[in-house]
Amino acid sequence: MKKVFQSTGLAKREREISKYMDEVTEIGRAGLSRRELLKMGVAAGAGGLTLGLSKSTQAAIIDPQVNPFVSPQVLNPWTENLYIPPTVHRIDPNNGLYPAPVPIPGATPSNFTIAELAARNPSSWGGQTVTDPSGQPLMRYSEARKEEHQRWSESYPSAKAYSSAPVGSTAGPLKPLKPDNAHHYLLLAREVPYCFYPHADGVGNHCHVWTFCDGSDPKSYAGEYSTYEAGVRVAPLRLVARYGQPTYMRVVNMLPADNRGFGINKISTHLHNHHNAPPSDGGPLRWFEGWNTTNNTAQFWDYHYPNIRAGFTGSTYKTSIYKPYPSYPTGYTDPKTGIVDNRPWQTCAGNFAETLSTLWFHDHKMDFTAQNVYKGLASFYTLYSDDINLDYGDADPEDPTAGGDETKGLGLPCGKNFEFDIPLVFADKMFNPSGGELFMDILNFDGFLGDMTTVNFQIKPKLEVKKRKYRFRMLVGGPSRFFQFHLSVDRAGTMVDIPYAFWRISTDGNLLVKPINQTCFRLGVAERVDVIIDFANLKDANGFSVNEGDTLWLENRLHQINGRGPSGKVLPANEATKILKIKVNPLPVGEVDRSVIPPLPSVTRPIPMLAMPALPAQEAKKIAVSRTWDFGSSNGAWSVNGKLFDPAVISAQIKPNTWEQWTITSGGGWAHPIHIHHEEFQIVSRDNTKYPSGIPTEEISRKDVLRIGDAALINPSPTALEGASINSGKVVIQMQFRDWWGDYPMHCHNVVHEDHGMMIRFEILK
Amino acid sequence: MGLAALTAAPSLLAASHKTHSKHAPNATERRRSRFLNVPLVTHEGKIVHFYDDLMKDKTVLINFMYASCADSCPMTTSNLKKVYTALGDRVGKDVFMYSITLDPEHDTPHLLKSYADLFKTGPGWTFLTGTKDRIEQLRANLGYKNSDPVADKDRTQHIGVVKFGIERLERWGMAPALGSPVAIAEYIDWLEPGAKQPSLEILRGRYEDPGNITMG
Numbered sequence: 001m002k003k004v005f006q007s008t009g010l011a012k013r014e015r016e017i018s019k020y021m022d023e024v025t026e027i028g029r030a031g032l033s034r035r036e037l038l039k040m041g042v043a044a045g046a047g048g049l050t051l052g053l054s055k056s057t058q059a060a061i062i063d064p065q066v067n068p069f070v071s072p073q074v075l076n077p078w079t080e081n082l083y084i085p086p087t088v089h090r091i092d093p094n095n096g097l098y099p100a101p102v103p104i105p106g107a108t109p110s111n112f113t114i115a116e117l118a119a120r121n122p123s124s125w126g127g128q129t130v131t132d133p134s135g136q137p138l139m140r141y142s143e144a145r146k147e148e149h150q151r152w153s154e155s156y157p158s159a160k161a162y163s164s165a166p167v168g169s170t171a172g173p174l175k176p177l178k179p180d181n182a183h184h185y186l187l188l189a190r191e192v193p194y195c196f197y198p199h200a201d202g203v204g205n206h207c208h209v210w211t212f213c214d215g216s217d218p219k220s221y222a223g224e225y226s227t228y229e230a231g232v233r234v235a236p237l238r239l240v241a242r243y244g245q246p247t248y249m250r251v252v253n254m255l256p257a258d259n260r261g262f263g264i265n266k267i268s269t270h271l272h273n274h275h276n277a278p279p280s281d282g283g284p285l286r287w288f289e290g291w292n293t294t295n296n297t298a299q300f301w302d303y304h305y306p307n308i309r310a311g312f313t314g315s316t317y318k319t320s321i322y323k324p325y326p327s328y329p330t331g332y333t334d335p336k337t338g339i340v341d342n343r344p345w346q347t348c349a350g351n352f353a354e355t356l357s358t359l360w361f362h363d364h365k366m367d368f369t370a371q372n373v374y375k376g377l378a379s380f381y382t383l384y385s386d387d388i389n390l391d392y393g394d395a396d397p398e399d400p401t402a403g404g405d406e407t408k409g410l411g412l413p414c415g416k417n418f419e420f421d422i423p424l425v426f427a428d429k430m431f432n433p434s435g436g437e438l439f440m441d442i443l444n445f446d447g448f449l450g451d452m453t454t455v456n457f458q459i460k461p462k463l464e465v466k467k468r469k470y471r472f473r474m475l476v477g478g479p480s481r482f483f484q485f486h487l488s489v490d491r492a493g494t495m496v497d498i499p500y501a502f503w504r505i506s507t508d509g510n511l512l513v514k515p516i517n518q519t520c521f522r523l524g525v526a527e528r529v530d531v532i533i534d535f536a537n538l539k540d541a542n543g544f545s546v547n548e549g550d551t552l553w554l555e556n557r558l559h560q561i562n563g564r565g566p567s568g569k570v571l572p573a574n575e576a577t578k579i580l581k582i583k584v585n586p587l588p589v590g591e592v593d594r595s596v597i598p599p600l601p602s603v604t605r606p607i608p609m610l611a612m613p614a615l616p617a618q619e620a621k622k623i624a625v626s627r628t629w630d631f632g633s634s635n636g637a638w639s640v641n642g643k644l645f646d647p648a649v650i651s652a653q654i655k656p657n658t659w660e661q662w663t664i665t666s667g668g669g670w671a672h673p674i675h676i677h678h679e680e681f682q683i684v685s686r687d688n689t690k691y692p693s694g695i696p697t698e699e700i701s702r703k704d705v706l707r708i709g710d711a712a713l714i715n716p717s718p719t720a721l722e723g724a725s726i727n728s729g730k731v732v733i734q735m736q737f738r739d740w741w742g743d744y745p746m747h748c749h750n751v752v753h754e755d756h757g758m759m760i761r762f763e764i765l766k
Numbered sequence: 767m768g769l770a771a772l773t774a775a776p777s778l779l780a781a782s783h784k785t786h787s788k789h790a791p792n793a794t795e796r797r798r799s800r801f802l803n804v805p806l807v808t809h810e811g812k813i814v815h816f817y818d819d820l821m822k823d824k825t826v827l828i829n830f831m832y833a834s835c836a837d838s839c840p841m842t843t844s845n846l847k848k849v850y851t852a853l854g855d856r857v858g859k860d861v862f863m864y865s866i867t868l869d870p871e872h873d874t875p876h877l878l879k880s881y882a883d884l885f886k887t888g889p890g891w892t893f894l895t896g897t898k899d900r901i902e903q904l905r906a907n908l909g910y911k912n913s914d915p916v917a918d919k920d921r922t923q924h925i926g927v928v929k930f931g932i933e934r935l936e937r938w939g940m941a942p943a944l945g946s947p948v949a950i951a952e953y954i955d956w957l958e959p960g961a962k963q964p965s966l967e968i969l970r971g972r973y974e975d976p977g978n979i980t981m982g
Contacts, residue, residue: 072786146966203786257935257959261796264937264957278969285964292960366956367939435790442938443800443909562913628978633917635926636910637940641976644927644942647964648949650971652979669914743971756940761971 071431071452076200077460078581085238085380085423085456087397089216091186091250095120101184101248101302103152104145111142114221128218133190133254136296141252144288144299150277150740151306182246185239186215189267189290189377190254192234196429196452196459197436206436209376209457210255210263211235212361235457237379238423240397243355244387247305253298255290262440263371265290269303270364271381272526272675273356273509273704275310278742281677284366284759285647307383309350310679313657313739354680354702355385356509358423358473358528366647370448370479370751374440376457378477380423383509385409391511394418406595412505413471413532413595420470420595422463426556426579427477428453445637447480447563447752453556453577462581467548468593469534471505478525479751482566482671482707484558484714486520487533488573489540490551495573497541498552503597506530507701510680515597516697522558522714524673524707526749529698532597535584552582558711563752565671568711568725623734624658629760631666631674631708631748637757638748644757650743652762659736664708666729671709672753677744678764680704681733686713688730705749706731741766797822797936802907804900806866809878809893816904820892821933825861825954829928829943830910831893832869832921833881839925841944843885846928848947850891853954858890861954866904868921870895932957 091097098120099110115137118130132139190213193205213220213234220234241247255265266289270282279286280303288299359381363372385391392409397417404414404421413420428450432439441448452459476483487501497519504516508528521529538546546552555576559569587593630641637644640651654660661684666672680702686694696713707713711725747759791799803817814820829846831839846863853861867873873881878893887893895901905911908929912918928945930953931938937957941950955961 144963147969197786201786206786258793259936260793261800261936265959266956285969287963289960289963295960297960367953368937431786432791434787436786437790443907445909445911446913564913623982626980626982633912635942636912636923637927637942641978643976644945646942646945646949648946648968648972650973651976653973743969757942760976763971763973 070433071429071450072197072203072433072436074197074201074452074459076198078198078462079200080198080458080461082422082461082463082580083233083456083458084418085236085425086214087418088185088187088214088237088239090398091184091216092120093398096182096184097186097248097250097302101149101250101304104148105143111140113138113140125216125218130218130221133188133221134256134291134293134298136291136293138296139291139293139298140296141298141300143302145279145286145301147279149279149302149304150742152304182248183241184248185250187237187249187251188213188215188220188254189251189269190220191256192376194233194235194376194457196431196454196457198458198460203436207431207438208260209235209438210265210372211376212237212251212379215250215252233457235376235379236423236425238418239361239379239381240384240394241305241307241381242384242386242396243307243309243350245307247303247307249303249305249361250300251288251303252300253288253290257291257293260437262442263375264365264368266365266368267372267377268364268366269301269361269377270677271303271305271359271361273359273528273680274305274381275308275354275356275678275739276305277740278744280304281744282361282364283677283743283745283761284364284369284747287365308739309352309356310354311351311736311738352388352390355388355390355511356383357385357391357506357511358382358475358530359509360425360475360477360526360528362477366645367755370755371440371442373477373751374427374429374448374479375438378425378427380425380473380475382421382423382473393421406593410511410598411594411596412598413469413593420468421473422470423473423475424455424580425457425475425477426453426455426483427457427479428481444563445752445756447565447750449481449560449563453481453579455554455579460578460581462583464583464585465535466585466591467536467587468591469532469536469595469597471530471532471595473528473530474523475528476523476525478749480525480563481560482522482524482558482673482711483556484520484522484570486555486557486573486576487538488553488555489538489546490553491540491542491544495553497573498538498546499541501533501538503532503534504529504698505532505598507698508680508703508705510702512698512701518698520557520714521698522707522711524671524705524749525751526673526675527705527707532595534597535582536587536593546584548584548586550584552584553578554580554582563750564669565709565750566711566725568727570724622659623661624655626661626663627652628663628665629746631664631672631758633670634757638753639757640746640760645747645759647761649761650763651760654737654762654764656741656764656766657736657738659734661732661734664706664731664733666709668710668727668729671707671711671750672758673749674706674708674746675749676704676706676735676746678740679735679737679744681706681735684732684734686728686731706733737764740764793936797933800936802900802904804896804904806894806896806900806904807875809875809882809895811875811879814894820862820864820894823934825856825930825932825934825957827861827863827928827930827950827954828908829865830868830905830924831865832867832925833873833877834869835921835925837922838944842925843881845944845947846891847885847887849928849950850887852947852951858888861890863891864894865891866894866901868901868905868924870898870901930954930957935959 102110114132191208191210194207194209195205197203251269253267266287268282268287288301291298361381363377384393389409393414394404404416429452430439430450487498488495489498499519500517502518504518555578557571557576558566559571560566632639634642683695683699708731710727712728713726715724715726741764743761743763745759745761747754801817801821803815805813805815807813850857873895882893910924917923926943927940928943929940941953
């Protein structure tokens with residue numbers, strides 16, 4: 001209902017106002033100060049009208065500040081087993097993706113319908129019927145990518161001649177691989193009914209997630225993909241890759257326009273920490289569309305992950321990715337096909353010291369990264385380096401001859417079907433108590449915190465472990481919360497710390513030079529750590545051993561009450577957020593733990609961990625260019641060097657094969673986990689204290705996420721829990737730019753900050 | 767009590783909620799609950815309700831300004847005038863622009879009318895004022911709020927960003943209010959279903975030296 005507001009004396013006042021505005025304009029031109037202008041503004045408004053609006057209100061006013069959500073309570077915590085992210089299966093191993101990946105989508109872009117896909121090779125789906133989840137059988141998916149895959153002729157292997165490397169090829173330090181051995185995967189980005197609460201709570205699928213589903217699984221196509229009632233969860237997933245074996249990952253966008261309150265069905269899948277070309281980087285601008293049910297179209301994107309270590313081109317782009325392996329004999333017989341191949345073997349190039357292990361892929365759509373990742377578009381990408389006999393694991397889970405042999409390489413815990421190599425993604429969520437749908441406050445620019453901490457998309461699950469070593473790959477999935485992980489044991493209802501429970505073997509995606517024994521560690525959004533916990537050798541703070549039957553708790557003790565960052569306070573055990581309950585069981589008779597915590601100074605192992613790449617400062621003066629980047633706030637949004645993200649702008653042009661030194665700064669009052677795509681950096685100094693004394697031991701590593709600002713670091717000698725953190729406002733890093741060319745972003749991985757301006761793009765020139 | 771305050775002690779507050787209720791808000795309720803439906807007055811002297819009259823089912827651009835701000839508001843407004851032009855005949859049809867004053871005690875409807883006339887704005891672009899309390903509530907509701915109280919009091923901290931969105935689809939983005947007008951109009955296209963994606967020209971980008979380089 002609208003009313004016309006009436007007033008008297010209009011003509012006179014309008015003249016005054018107009019005169020005032022003319023003055024303002026003139027004053028603006030004359031460059032008078034704001035103080036003077038404000039005075040004039042006050043003068044002009046002194047006789048302003050009193051509107052008396054409070055009485056005219058007729059429609060209901062709903063103030064969200066008096067109606068905030070608090071998630072429904074968990075009634076049966078610690079009753080459901082932890083969901084372990086399953087490995088994605090290769091799509092149609094005989095033929096690969098249909099249609100086959102192409103270097104560049106031409107005038108007639110590659111496209112398909114689900115019916116055509118199913119007809120191509122029904123055996124892939126076990127003969128089960130596969131239908132389009134949209135309910136529109138004619139829905140046609142075409143590729144949105146406009147740019148050519150780089151180095152296609154060097155790195156595109158056909159999918160047709162899969163051949164595993166010979167078993168036990170210990171002839172040299174390198175395990176050679178065939179060039180024709182790409183693995184193809186089909187992922188469907190889908191809306192899935194989901195339950196984060198324990199099964200025993202009986203709330204069923206109370207909400208929906210948007211997540212990646214394994215396209216080789218016929219269940220992924222069902223219209224009503226109801227997973228929980230069947231006792232099967234579908235997300236997150238784990239894609240297993242290995243160096244020297246290219247991965248083709250096709251992501252099909254099956255997301256609906258209806259977002260249930262937040263998110264957008266335009267996605268860009270970023271493989272976080274990987275070293276590859278912009279068309280496969282999944283940056284903020286390279287998105288593709290979900291269902292358009294008016295014309296039955298949707299889009300997909302083929303990501304090309306060559307799985308080559310950084311530095312493979314050496315000093316020139318001309319060098320080939322794969323080099324002939326000189327000493328390996330020709331005439332390899334494929335164990336599956338019996339075909340003898342007489343071409344020379346090749347090896348995976350690159351700097352061995354830049355070997356990665358734990359990566360993840362997640363949505364990166366400009367302005368919507370926080371919403372879409374919070375909705376569930378995140379999964380693991382674990383990269384094995386059995387080619388150099390290092391992180392051996394189970395690099396090809398579908399090869400029956402392989403199988404998580406823990407006596408090879410570094411001897412890290414793995415086991416058959418990754419029983420002892422478990423990825424854990426931590427993310428906080430909030431649920432609408434009315435109906436239980438996932439809730440996000442999208443109008444809050446500071447950052448969003450949920451009141452329910454989930455691990456692998458579950459609230460308060462339990463994990464039964466055997467009394468032996470496990471490898472946990474821990475990832476903070478965002479959007480805004482920082483974590484400090486501790487492990488404690490339940491002693492008759494009292495929680496007792498377990499000091500030095502974690503053997504940290506990586507920082508972000510990088511295996512460390514040597515493992516670090518830690519009581520706790522801090523992670524910002526998108527940071528990762530691989531730890532080994534030896535459940536057979538844990539002692540609590542009172543010196544008592546952890547035994548069979550004991551209950552352990554994985555906790556987050558970092559205090560944080562808003563999206564700007566942690567307060568710096570660390571909570572005592574009884575006030576911390578318990579995330580996962582771990583029950584220690586005996587190691588079954590006949591099972592032996594052959595894994596090791598890799599080479600400690602006192603332990604002799606044949607395989608050393610890798611040295612770091614040498615910094616230029618330690619070699620000679622090689623820094624070509626130094627740049628400064630200030631992460632701050634501007635006009636109520638988040639900025640880099642005072643500017644909000646402009647998608648059309650490149651803020652740095654970098655010569656290939658050069659080193660640069662970047663100084664990252666940030667004011668106080670907030671914390672930012674800064675992420676740089678494509679190339680990793682090493683920290684040279686923090687707050688003017690140089691490497692290595694000013695840097696925590698775990699940061700003496702290559703990294704791709706940098707914590708800066710409030711509570712960036714753990715205080716190694718706190719006087720009280722309040723003094724548990726150190727702020728860090730200035731970090732100097734060094735990095736080199738190699739191998740691929742084009743644009744990549746640098747941004748804050750508090751993804752709410754990223755979506756509200758805190759991002760730039762840099763370009764590696766060709 | 768704000769959301770942030772609540773998350774500080776979720777365990778205490780959660781105890782007052784037993785468990786899931788069966789009633790899920792439908793899309794209409796959800797959309798309505800996101801924005802305040804406060805009464806405002808337009809520069810033409812009409813009383814309108816923010817959600818019902820200005821937001822519901824519309825594609826909108828929203829910014830905050832005040833008439834006595836001479837530093838950047840005039841530049842912002844003239845830049846938004848270019849956005850207005852770039853949006854073409856969509857403005858007033860399915861796209862609506864709202865400039866809300868941060869200084870309602872001084873920015874009367876008449877003053878805002880003069881301000882609009884000064885910039886020769888046209889149909890589909892409304893300047894809004896209201897009571898101080900309502901405007902402050904609305905500012906917080908729309909996220910133009912700094913959790914640092916000192917910065918929050920500084921009006922100039924709330925004028926640099928234009929928020930835009932498709933209310934019907936619950937898709938919201940933001941851009942610098944002084945950003946390229948063509949680009950801001952394009953961002954709205956990028957929110958639309960099945961619409962265009964960034965051109966190769968944008969992907970390649972245009973180098974702008976931030977002045978942050980030293981050699982060696």
